[in-house]
Amino acid sequence: MNLKTAEKNFSDTFAEIDLKIFNKNFLKVRKYACRKNADTKICSIVKANAYGHGMNVMAESLIGSGTDYLGTADYTETSELRNYLDSKKLYKTPVLCLGIITEKNKLLEDLACKNVEFSVADTSSAVILNKAAAKLNTKISIHIQVDSGINRTGFRMSDAYDAVKEITSMKNLKLKGIYSHFATSEIPGNLFAKKQEAEFRKLVKSLEESIIKFELRHISNTGGILNFNDGYFNMVRPGISLYGFYPDEKKVKNGIGIEPVMTLKSKVKFIKQLEKGESISYGRTYFTKNKTRIASVPIGYGDGYIRSFSNKAKIFIKGKLYNVTGTVCMDWIMADIGMKNEINVNDDVEIFGRNYPAYKLAALAETISYEITCNVSSRVKRIYI
């Protein structure tokens, strides 16, 4: 029997982004990152659409909070962000592109004239950037990316010294920074992270003694800031902590009081009563244990609420958590709300947020909170408060 019905309306599902909390998180991260070196600069990472929160708005907010740099993943993000900031007359804060530049990046010369700094992970990208800068009769600022153990991108430790020497002869490049990236910094005291840091520090010191002084030396992401802070490095690159999460909630030793910025919200849009033993959703993976009521909520894997939450996740309605029952559909989930009449159509639902944190959802899917917020799809409106 249908107790109450309402039309499905995608805008019932939205991500509420709290810019006040975002600002507070930034200040807490900066304070902690500066505990050994008060001059430590902050390169706030806004790649992947600011971990799903909306790159342009979050970047603008970070500039208001006092970030020194903004970090993007690739050419496209860098270009979009720089153009957005320039349109708002926010010229001053540099954007550091952490990705690889290739000959295919046709508008490179456009970016070279703007306040963008580039990562150089091999000599061929240095050559491309040097050529683009020479054509414009300008200099491009670069950060040498050294692979100290993550084995993703960057110069191998053994090649970095000679490569930097070679790049210093490229007249249109300014070697502004040098950086590396941790593989295991979320684990306090981790030996591999310590080894990465020690070897990278040794390399930078030897380069600075004999070849060139770098204005910026950086290695720490959030895990590095929390667990491996070293005053020798004078810039950090926090991402996830700005959005209110620790890289691994279970391994956090010293919390710094950050809070989630995003709350994913929806509404109950349909309620029906079922008898004991009836199945719910595709594949009939759930059967009601008793006579009960099922609430349908307009969110699904099309919104980034992944299918592996089926029969595992909870949702928060009117002060209580309820089990998601049956398979997550593209546009809907169902939850068993029992027979009491306290829930009605159009009641607010928290999918994740303060009452049901995204990291709890992440654990159910054997993933990390990064993936949960990044996954929130483009059809979910971001509402900034």
Ligand SMILES: Cc1ncc(COP(=O)(O)O)c(C=O)c1O
């Ligand atoms: C090069 C680099 N620096 C910094 C970060 C930020 O890391 P986190 O979000 O763990 O702080 C990332 C994120 O993936 C990264 O790839």
